Amino acid sequence: MKPTILLLLSILFITGCNLVPHKQPAKRIEISHGIMGSWDLLFLKGFDPSGRIHYPYDKNIKGFAVFDKQNNFTIQYYDATRTRMSKSDPFYCSDAEIRIAFLSGASFFGNYHLSGDSLILNVKAASNPNMNSYSETRLYELRGDTLLMKAPAKKLNGILLQEHSVWRRSGK
Secondary structure, three states: OHHHHHHHHHHHHHHHOOOOOOOOOOOOOOOOOOOOEEEEEEEEEEEOOOOOEEOOOOOOEEEEEEEOOOOEEEEEEEEOOOOOOOOOOHHHOOHHHHHHHHHOEEEEEEEEEEEOOEEEEEEEEEOOHHHOOEEEEEEEEEEOOEEEEEOOOEEEOOEEEEEEEEEEEOOO
16 A cells, blocks of 8 residues: 555656646636626516416516626516606505515525536525525526526415526627
């Protein structure tokens, strides 16, 4: 056993001291570079277990996402047709108005990383406080300037749905 350990230590010492010729290491490519930038939401649909399509935030949804080079992200989307509140100060609006405003969209931010075809979102804070300090893995695919994401199935309005969203790089 000792000769094997000595041989391994010798190899490590020699290669560490650059006495053995070797190739230059390949330049490291930042794995998240393709997803970096800002994205406009084209649509968000939910699929129930039978495959039926639902629109949890309405068909007329507007959204925006940003993924930066420090691996920070923010995502927000809202029903574009939701009614305005009766007052500019939301603290003085009716409970019904506040409920509609809260349930007609979502926003959250934190940091992210990519692993294969998975986008791991580590949420720091969100409009829904149950998502604070929450981690979610979404399947993603980049097709040129189009980003497709699939969220894990979760209950929305009492129905188990898997959300599928399609985003286009902003300015494209």
